[in-house]
Amino acid sequence: MTKFRTVSKMKEIMTNYYVEAKTTKEKPIAWITSGAPVEFLYAMDVIPIYPENHAAMCASAHQAMDVIDAAEAAGYSQDICSYARTDFGSAMTKGGPVGGLPEPDFLLCSTNICKTVIKWYETIARVKKVPLFVVDTPFLHEGLTQGLIDYSIQQFKDLERFLADFTKRPFDKDRYQNVLEMANESTDLWMSILRLGKTIPTPINAMDAFIHMAPIVTLRGTQECVDYYKELLVEVEERVEQGEASIPNEKYRVLWDNLPIWFRLSRLGKFFTEQQCAITAATYTNSWGGMVKGKWESDDIYEMMAASYLYNYINLGFKERIEYLAKLIEENSLTGFIMHSNRSCKPYSVGMYRLQEEVSALTGKPGIVIEADQNDSRAYSDAQVETRLEAFFESMDPVVTA
Amino acid sequence: MYKAFQDVISNVSATVLKHEASLGRPVIGVMPAYFPMELIDAAGGYPVQLWGNNLPIHHADAHLQGYCCSVARSMMELELRGSAKMVKAYAFTTLCDTLVNLREIYNRTFTKPDVVLSMPMTRTMEARRTYLKDGLKSVASGLESITGQKITDESLADAAACHGRTRELQRELYQIRRDKPGLIKNRDFYSVIKAGFFLPRAVYNEMLSELIQKLAPLEAPEGKRVSVVVSGLVFDPIDVFDIFDELGMDVVDDDFANGWRTVSKDTLQTSNLVEGVARYLYEAAPCCCLYNADNDRHDYLVEKVRSAKADGVLFWYINFCEPDAFDAPLLKARMKEEGIPNSSIDIDLTTTNLDAVKTRINAFAEILEG
Numbered sequence: 001m002t003k004f005r006t007v008s009k010m011k012e013i014m015t016n017y018y019v020e021a022k023t024t025k026e027k028p029i030a031w032i033t034s035g036a037p038v039e040f041l042y043a044m045d046v047i048p049i050y051p052e053n054h055a056a057m058c059a060s061a062h063q064a065m066d067v068i069d070a071a072e073a074a075g076y077s078q079d080i081c082s083y084a085r086t087d088f089g090s091a092m093t094k095g096g097p098v099g100g101l102p103e104p105d106f107l108l109c110s111t112n113i114c115k116t117v118i119k120w121y122e123t124i125a126r127v128k129k130v131p132l133f134v135v136d137t138p139f140l141h142e143g144l145t146q147g148l149i150d151y152s153i154q155q156f157k158d159l160e161r162f163l164a165d166f167t168k169r170p171f172d173k174d175r176y177q178n179v180l181e182m183a184n185e186s187t188d189l190w191m192s193i194l195r196l197g198k199t200i201p202t203p204i205n206a207m208d209a210f211i212h213m214a215p216i217v218t219l220r221g222t223q224e225c226v227d228y229y230k231e232l233l234v235e236v237e238e239r240v241e242q243g244e245a246s247i248p249n250e251k252y253r254v255l256w257d258n259l260p261i262w263f264r265l266s267r268l269g270k271f272f273t274e275q276q277c278a279i280t281a282a283t284y285t286n287s288w289g290g291m292v293k294g295k296w297e298s299d300d301i302y303e304m305m306a307a308s309y310l311y312n313y314i315n316l317g318f319k320e321r322i323e324y325l326a327k328l329i330e331e332n333s334l335t336g337f338i339m340h341s342n343r344s345c346k347p348y349s350v351g352m353y354r355l356q357e358e359v360s361a362l363t364g365k366p367g368i369v370i371e372a373d374q375n376d377s378r379a380y381s382d383a384q385v386e387t388r389l390e391a392f393f394e395s396m397d398p399v400v401t402a
Numbered sequence: 403m404y405k406a407f408q409d410v411i412s413n414v415s416a417t418v419l420k421h422e423a424s425l426g427r428p429v430i431g432v433m434p435a436y437f438p439m440e441l442i443d444a445a446g447g448y449p450v451q452l453w454g455n456n457l458p459i460h461h462a463d464a465h466l467q468g469y470c471c472s473v474a475r476s477m478m479e480l481e482l483r484g485s486a487k488m489v490k491a492y493a494f495t496t497l498c499d500t501l502v503n504l505r506e507i508y509n510r511t512f513t514k515p516d517v518v519l520s521m522p523m524t525r526t527m528e529a530r531r532t533y534l535k536d537g538l539k540s541v542a543s544g545l546e547s548i549t550g551q552k553i554t555d556e557s558l559a560d561a562a563a564c565h566g567r568t569r570e571l572q573r574e575l576y577q578i579r580r581d582k583p584g585l586i587k588n589r590d591f592y593s594v595i596k597a598g599f600f601l602p603r604a605v606y607n608e609m610l611s612e613l614i615q616k617l618a619p620l621e622a623p624e625g626k627r628v629s630v631v632v633s634g635l636v637f638d639p640i641d642v643f644d645i646f647d648e649l650g651m652d653v654v655d656d657d658f659a660n661g662w663r664t665v666s667k668d669t670l671q672t673s674n675l676v677e678g679v680a681r682y683l684y685e686a687a688p689c690c691c692l693y694n695a696d697n698d699r700h701d702y703l704v705e706k707v708r709s710a711k712a713d714g715v716l717f718w719y720i721n722f723c724e725p726d727a728f729d730a731p732l733l734k735a736r737m738k739e740e741g742i743p744n745s746s747i748d749i750d751l752t753t754t755n756l757d758a759v760k761t762r763i764n765a766f767a768e769i770l771e772g
């Protein structure tokens with residue numbers, strides 16, 4: 001796959017971010033889940049640290065299994081999400097590419113990705129003896145409702161009080177407003193980038209997007225994040241104009257559902273390239289792309305914020321997931337879809353067989369479910385997955401170009 | 403004394419069908435855990451609790467991956483085999499990620515109506531109430547449309563009294579077990595509790611009071627035996643209790659979601675239902691699946707072991723149950739700190755060969771006999 005120029009810039013801002021977090025003397029540090037309302041933290045000068053992003057880094061650097069072993073030796077079962085095991089193990093051994101995370105002063109966890117994070121963060125809270133704030137954003141069995149919005153807003157307000165108490169100064173509303181604008185701007189930029197995926201041939205492969213999503217997850221709400229995606233957008237637009245493809249001779253265009261298999265990104269990248277299959281869209285990268293647009297209207301910033309934190313792909317009922325998957329397949333002229341049945345991530349994976357059937361029936365496109373894990377390489381077999389994928393590629397009709 | 407209860411659990415379908423006919427009420431399958439069944443009775447339904455079963459998995463594999471727990475897999479198996487025909491509708495709670503998605507699978511795969519009580523997991527009390535208020539409204543109207551009957555203040559108060567009575571009687575039984583260890587065989591005890599999943603309240607309450615009366619004058623067997631507290635999600639496969647019985651061990655108390663965590667709940671207050679349900683969910687025994695910063699599982703379990711004068715704790719782990727798996731290491735470490743011996747068994751509801759479990763329990767018993 002052709003690399004983006006901005007990759008070096010991204011490495012630089014991510015390094016700066018970790019360096020600041022690890023060296024700061026004044027700013028408090030909060031460990032936070034990937035779907036939690038980080039804007040409140042930036043508004044109060046708290047540095048957010050994302051154990052999920054860190055766990056993904058450990059796995060991409062092939063350093064996850066060592067720390068996972070440490071966590072398992074301490075009694076954490078293999079049945080637990082491998083992100084959590086990576087995090088526990090890295091905290092025990094200071095292992096991983098950044099030598100462990102800076103200690104948290106408090107924790108912020110939101111349930112819009114799973115309930116598992118409550119257990120994960122409760123465990124951290126006990127070990128580190130720090131307070132935990134949970135923002136419960138319940139699963140949308142029946143779509144967005146005013147009741148859910150009100151529930152979330154009440155918790156946001158309580159979070160403001162919590163932060164004011166913690167930092168011993170009043171919650172900074174102006175700063176919050178400003179942070180929110182930057183967060184929205186980067187979300188919009190990120191989504192514009194991903195939307196360009198509809199171009200044939202695919203200018204930005206999800207294999208690239210998985211790497212380039214680090215800032216939208218960890219730095220959402222900062223100027224660096226906005227600047228970074230402005231640059232990336234320019235680069236992707238250039239590719240579109242020049243008809244530059246992410247892989248040579250694109251024959252198939254597929255969707256990837258669920259987390260990436262972090263420890264196999266490069267091998268799978270090569271494999272997909274050889275097979276002439278571009279991963280054009282991914283539900284995972286889209287999850288930070290303001291999916292709520294058009295789903296809820298209000299002038300109130302809290303309402304919109306509640307709506308966007310609730311309306312997250314894996315927080316949706318299956319009816320909405322199916323419609324969304326079908327829409328992505330349609331809009332991006334995909335030839336099929338791949339669902340990663342991820343042993344670690346039950347909210348993403350349980351029910352996947354049903355989803356695959358329904359989406360195939362609805363779109364007429366072939367789909368496949370492969371068994372893997374985002375971080376635990378013991379739950380993965382190259383041979384099995386690649387054989388299944390090869391058979392799947394053969395079942396797809398190649399993309400029709402104009 | 404226990405035959406009537408044992409008959410119920412070995413003939414679940416026949417039992418439910420019989421009572422369905424005599425009550426003339428639709429059977430509502432209640433999924434794990436903590437759905438306030440008072441609401442179902444008040445709406446004229448017949449709640450039957452499903453906590454998984456021991457059916458070998460043939461059909462559910464096509465719907466649920468092998469890394470889903472046997473509770474979810476076996477329930478799905480039951481429905482796919484057509485063995486749950488008498489269940490007209492389902493009542494779900496949002497207990498864990500697996501069950502949240504299981505509801506979605508049911509909703510897409512089967513045609514039965516359902517209601518979902520979404521349990522608020524926040525430390526913001528005001529928000530909890532706001533959310534429950536909304537959630538309970540939709541649960542109530544969902545139940546009413548399933549049964550075709552309105553929930554009235556009166557029907558709700560009656561149902562609350564009846565269910566409250568069940569748990570009160572069960573608590574008496576738990577107390578008898580603590581006071582007179584060995585009087586009730588382990589298997590018998592859990593057969594009594596399990597029979598309650600399937601029987602209409604009035605019938606079950608009568609059976610329970612009769613049993614308690616019969617037990618009152620009896621004394622515990624002589625001599626000290628090894629005693630344990632057992633902790634886990636669900637107390638199945640029930641055959642495990644035969645192992646304790648064979649080894650002469652007494653389970654003197656438990657911390658099961660379908661045992662004490664439910665039994666400990668007070669009578670549901672219905673005058674202010676939102677407040678009542680909030681208390682119902684979060685007061686009494688803590689649960690790994692209910693986030694509640696004010697109710698610490700560690701202190702709770704230590705206190706339980708001490709007050710039950712148990713020799714140790716056995717953790718009963720249902721494979722792939724993440725909420726339980728997360729808590730285990732630190733909970734065990736705390737037990738160790740307190741000088742409370744502990745051990746664990748890993749099991750599926752569908753496990754038929756219990757040799758390995760027996761070996762572990764036996765080894766634990768030997769340590770405790772020390």
Ligand code: SF4
Nearest residue numbers: 081113114116344345
């Ligand atoms: S991988 Fe899945 S289960 Fe693990 S923290 Fe993320 S959303 Fe939760």
Ligand code: SF4
Nearest residue numbers: 471473498635723724
């Ligand atoms: S056993 Fe655990 S994972 Fe399974 S349904 Fe119950 S709480 Fe969920």
